[in-house]
Amino acid sequence: MTVHVDFEPVGRRGQCPTGSTLLNCARELGVDLVNLCGGGGTCGRCVVQIMEGEVSTPTSSEGKFLSSEQLAAGYRLACQTVPLGNCKVRVPPESLTTPQRTQVEGEELPVAVEPPVQTYLVTLDPPSLDDLRADAGRLLEALAQQYGVMVSILDLAVLRELPLRLRGEGWQVRVAVRDEEVVALLPSAVRPLGLAVDLGTTKIAAYLVDLETGRTLAVKGVMNPQIAYGEDVIARLAFAGESPAQAARLQELVVETLNQTAIEMCAEARVAPAHIVEAVVVGNTAMHHLFVGLPVDQLAKAPYVPAVASALDVKARDLGLHFAPGATVHLLPNIAGYVGADHVAMLLATGVTQAEGLVLAIDIGTNTEVCLVNHGTLTSLSCASGPAFEGAHIKHGMRAANGAIERLRLVDDRVEYQTIGGAPPVGLCGSGILDTLAQLYQAGIVDSRGRMGEHPRVRDVQGVREFVLVAEDEWGDGRPAITFTQKDVRELQLAKGAMRTGINVLLEVNGVTSDEINQVIIAGAFGTYIDVASAVAIGMLPRLPLDRFRQVGNAAGMGAKLALISKTKRREAQAIASRVRYIELATAPQFATTFAQAMYLG
Amino acid sequence: MSKELVNAIADMREEDALRIVREMVESDSDPMTILDAAREAMAVVGQRYEEGTYFLPELMLAGEMLGQITEIVKPALAKAPEVTRYGKVVIGTVQGDIHDIGKNIVTFMLDVNGFAVLDLGVDVPPQKFVEAIRDFQPQVVGLSGFLTLAFDTMKETVDAIKEAGLRDGVKIMIGGGQVNEEIKAYTGADAYGRDAMAGVSLAKQWVGAK
Numbered sequence: 001m002t003v004h005v006d007f008e009p010v011g012r013r014g015q016c017p018t019g020s021t022l023l024n025c026a027r028e029l030g031v032d033l034v035n036l037c038g039g040g041g042t043c044g045r046c047v048v049q050i051m052e053g054e055v056s057t058p059t060s061s062e063g064k065f066l067s068s069e070q071l072a073a074g075y076r077l078a079c080q081t082v083p084l085g086n087c088k089v090r091v092p093p094e095s096l097t098t099p100q101r102t103q104v105e106g107e108e109l110p111v112a113v114e115p116p117v118q119t120y121l122v123t124l125d126p127p128s129l130d131d132l133r134a135d136a137g138r139l140l141e142a143l144a145q146q147y148g149v150m151v152s153i154l155d156l157a158v159l160r161e162l163p164l165r166l167r168g169e170g171w172q173v174r175v176a177v178r179d180e181e182v183v184a185l186l187p188s189a190v191r192p193l194g195l196a197v198d199l200g201t202t203k204i205a206a207y208l209v210d211l212e213t214g215r216t217l218a219v220k221g222v223m224n225p226q227i228a229y230g231e232d233v234i235a236r237l238a239f240a241g242e243s244p245a246q247a248a249r250l251q252e253l254v255v256e257t258l259n260q261t262a263i264e265m266c267a268e269a270r271v272a273p274a275h276i277v278e279a280v281v282v283g284n285t286a287m288h289h290l291f292v293g294l295p296v297d298q299l300a301k302a303p304y305v306p307a308v309a310s311a312l313d314v315k316a317r318d319l320g321l322h323f324a325p326g327a328t329v330h331l332l333p334n335i336a337g338y339v340g341a342d343h344v345a346m347l348l349a350t351g352v353t354q355a356e357g358l359v360l361a362i363d364i365g366t367n368t369e370v371c372l373v374n375h376g377t378l379t380s381l382s383c384a385s386g387p388a389f390e391g392a393h394i395k396h397g398m399r400a401a402n403g404a405i406e407r408l409r410l411v412d413d414r415v416e417y418q419t420i421g422g423a424p425p426v427g428l429c430g431s432g433i434l435d436t437l438a439q440l441y442q443a444g445i446v447d448s449r450g451r452m453g454e455h456p457r458v459r460d461v462q463g464v465r466e467f468v469l470v471a472e473d474e475w476g477d478g479r480p481a482i483t484f485t486q487k488d489v490r491e492l493q494l495a496k497g498a499m500r501t502g503i504n505v506l507l508e509v510n511g512v513t514s515d516e517i518n519q520v521i522i523a524g525a526f527g528t529y530i531d532v533a534s535a536v537a538i539g540m541l542p543r544l545p546l547d548r549f550r551q552v553g554n555a556a557g558m559g560a561k562l563a564l565i566s567k568t569k570r571r572e573a574q575a576i577a578s579r580v581r582y583i584e585l586a587t588a589p590q591f592a593t594t595f596a597q598a599m600y601l602g
Numbered sequence: 603m604s605k606e607l608v609n610a611i612a613d614m615r616e617e618d619a620l621r622i623v624r625e626m627v628e629s630d631s632d633p634m635t636i637l638d639a640a641r642e643a644m645a646v647v648g649q650r651y652e653e654g655t656y657f658l659p660e661l662m663l664a665g666e667m668l669g670q671i672t673e674i675v676k677p678a679l680a681k682a683p684e685v686t687r688y689g690k691v692v693i694g695t696v697q698g699d700i701h702d703i704g705k706n707i708v709t710f711m712l713d714v715n716g717f718a719v720l721d722l723g724v725d726v727p728p729q730k731f732v733e734a735i736r737d738f739q740p741q742v743v744g745l746s747g748f749l750t751l752a753f754d755t756m757k758e759t760v761d762a763i764k765e766a767g768l769r770d771g772v773k774i775m776i777g778g779g780q781v782n783e784e785i786k787a788y789t790g791a792d793a794y795g796r797d798a799m800a801g802v803s804l805a806k807q808w809v810g811a812k
Contacts, residue, residue: 037780040750040780041782041784042780042782059783059784060782060783060784061782061784064782234749234750234751235750237751238750238751241751300698300749300751301697301698301699301751301755302697302698302699302700302724302725303700303725449655449656449657449659449660450657451654451655451657465654486654490657493657493658493659494658497659584700586700586701586702587700592662592665592666592702592703592706593662593663593666595659595662595703596658596659596660596662596663596666597659597663599657599658599659600659
C-alpha cells in the first residue's frame with residue numbers, strides 16, 4: 001500500500017509506503033529536510049506545512065515546538081507526521097538543508113614522498129612455442145629481472161584481467177606493487193593515484209593525490225549523506241544498531257558518495273578512478289566502524305569499546321569502492337571508542353607529538369577531541385561539546401551557509417555583523433554564535449553565571465529573555481527577527497563547559513597549569529573560522545596571549561594525506577596511537593566540580 | 603550563625619559556608635540545626651534555579667557543598683536521632699550509560715527534600731535494580747540515562763522489575779536526556795521528569811507527601 005505525497009515548492013512527488021513519516025517520505029523522494037536529531041522529534045527542525053490531505057494527529061513532541069496557531073495552520077514536524085492518504089506538503093526554505101561551506105584546506109607539512117605502492121614499467125617477451133611460461137610467472141620474473149623486485153602474490157582481480165591487459169597493451173604495462181603483491185596493472189603512460197579522505201560526522205573532505213610526486217591534484221568537500229539518519233554520532237549508532245539493513249544503508253551511503261566524489265575529482269584532474277591504487281580514510285571511531293561495516297553496538301554502550309583499534313588494510317572492492325581492481329584502503333588506528341583515527345591524523349599532521357614543552361591540540365566538533373602534549377607524553381580525551389556550535393538547539397542557529405551571521409560586534413547599543421556571502425541575515429552560524437555570547441558577556445549584559453540582565457535590546461517573550469540582534473522591522477521585507485535567548489546562553493554554557501572541562505582535566509592529570517601552555521593548536525572547520533579572542537573571552541579556551549594560538553584548518557585531512565604518500569608517516573601514526581594515554585572524561589576525578597566551574601563565563 | 607550559613611550556601615560562598623559549619627560544630631551546636639540550615643539553603647538554590655537565576659553549575663556546586671558539610675557534621679550526627687523520611691527511592695544510571703551529573707543532582711535534591719535515597723551509581727544492570735528493590739524496599743525507582751540508547755536499557759530494566767514481580771510495589775520515573783511522553787510509554791515507566799525538581803515533585807506526589 002502506498003500514498004501519493006507531493007512536496008512543494010521543491011516539486012518532488014511520488015508514491016511512499018503507507019505508515020512512513022513525512023520525513024521518511026522526503027528521504028525517499030530526495031527532499032533534504034533539516035533534521036538534527038535523526039527523526040526523534042527532539043530538535044524541532046523538520047517543520048513542514050500540510051496544504052492538502054489527512055495526516056496523523058500531532059504528538060506531544062510537536063506541541064513543544066509548534067504553537068497551537070501554527071498547528072491550526074497545518075504546521076507539523078515531518079518526523080512525527082504520517083500521511084493517512086494522498087497529501088500535499090509545503091516545505092519552508094528554513095527546513096531545507098542549504099549548500100554547506102565545507103572546510104577542506106589545511107596547512108601542508110613537507111614530507112618525503114615514499115608511497116606504499118610503487119609502480120614499475122615492465123616490458124615482457126611475448127610467449128612463443130619456445131617460451132610457454134604462464135602470463136603471471138612471466139610478469140613476476142620480468143619484475144625480478146628488470147627491477148630486482150621480488151613479488152610472490154598477484155591480487156585475484158589483477159590476475160583475472162592479466163592475459164587481456166598484457167595482450168591489449170602490447171606486452172608493456174605499469175605494474176603497481178604493494179608490499180609483495182601486485183595490486184594493479186596501469187597503462188604505461190599513467191601515474192598511480194591515491195585518495196585521502198577525512199570522513200567526518202558532518203563533512204567529508206577528499207584529496208586526490210599523485211602518488212609519485214605527492215602533489216594534490218583535486219580537493220573536494222561534501223556533506224556526509226548519513227546526516228539524513230541523525231546529526232550526531234549517537235543518533236547514527238542508534239540507527240545502525242536497529243537492524244543490519246540499516247547499518248548497511250549507512251555504509252552504502254558513504255561508499256556511494258566516495259565513488260561519486262572520486263569520479264568528479266578525477267574528471268577535474270583529467271585522470272581515471274580506475275587508477276587509484278591506494279586510499280587512506282580517517283574518521284572518528286564510529287564513522288570508521290560504520291564505513292568498514294563493523295558492529296557498533298558495543299561502541300554505543302559503556303564502556304565504549306571499539307571492535308578494532310589497530311590500523312587496517314581492506315580491499316577497496318570489498319567496501320564497494322570502484323578504484324583499481326586490487327586497490328587497498330588503509331585505515332589509520334583508533335585510540336578508543338570516542339577518540340578515533342581522525343585524532344591520530346590530526347596529531348600526525350600538526351607535528352605536535354614532537355613538540356617541546358606544553359602544547360594543547362584541539363579538534364573542535366560535535367565531539368571535541370583534545371590532546372595535551374607534555375614534554376613528549378600524550379594524553380587525549382573526548383568531550384561531548386554537542387552540536388550547539390553547529391547551530392543546533394540555538395533558537396536562530398544555522399549551519400555555515402549563505403546569510404549566516406559569522407561575525408558580530410556590539411558597538412554602543414548597535415549590533416554590527418557580517419554574513420556569509422554578504423546576504424541578508426537569516427541566522428547565526430557557529431562563529432557568529434560564539435561572537436554574540438562573548439560580546440554580550442563583555443558588555444555585562446550576560447553575567448558570569450550566564451544570566452541575561454536588563455538592556456534596551458533585551459525583551460521577554462513568553463517568559464524567556466532574549467537579546468534582539470536583528471529586529472523584526474529592520475529589513476522592511478517581513479524578515480523575522482534574529483534573537484539570542486537566555487536558553488541559547490545555557491546551551492553554550494554546556495558546550496563551552498564540556499570543552500573547557502576536557503582541557504582542565506588534561507592539565508590536572510598532567511600536574512600543570514594553563515599559563516604554562518606554550519601553544520594551542522585549533523583544528524577543524526569551526527575552529528578555523530572562530531575569533532579566538534571570543535573563545536578566550538567566554539572561557540572556552542584558556543586565557544593566554546593570542547599569539548600562542550594557531551588555527552590550522554583541516555588537520556585530520558592533512559594527516560590522511562601524509563599517511564597516503566609516506567610509509568614513514570604511516571608507521572608514525574601507529575606509534576602515535578600507541579603512545580596516547582586515553583582518559584574517559586566522565587570518570588575523571590573531580591569531573592562534576594570541574595564541569596560546574598567550567599560552565600561559568602570568563 | 604545558621605542564617606549566615608543559609609546565605610553562604612545559597613550565595614555559593616563555599617569557603618565561608620564550610621568555615622561557619624566548622625565553627626558551629628566546634629561550639630557544640632546541634633548538628634540538626636546545621637543540617638536544617640543546609641536544607642533551607644538548598645531550597646533557596648532550587649528556587650533560584652527554577653526562576654532561572656541559577657543554572658546547573660550552582661546546583662552541582664551546592665551538591666558538592668552539601669556533601670562536604672555532611673562529612674563535617676557526621677561525627678556529631680551519630681549521637682542525634684534519625685530524621686523522619688517521607689519515603690525511600692532507589693536511583694541509578696542504567697546499564698550502558700555512565701553519565702551521572704543529572705542523576706547526582708536528583709539524588710541530592712531528593713535527599714534535601716526528605717527522602718532516603720539509595721544511589722546505585724552508573725552502568726547499573728537491570729538485575730542490580732531488582733535486587734536493590736528487594737533489599738531496600740523503596741516506593742520510588744529513578745532510572746537515569748543521558749544517551750538516547752539508554753532508553754532501550756530503561757525498558758529492559760522496567761521489564762526485569764516486572765518479571766521479578768516487583769512492578770506493582772514501586773513507581774518508576776525516568777529522566778536524563780531528551781525524555782518525553784513517547785519515551786515514557788516505550789520504557790513502561792510511570793512518569794518522566796525534565797529536571798531535578800520534577801523528580802522531587804513526582805516522588806512526593808507518589809508517597810503522598812505535601
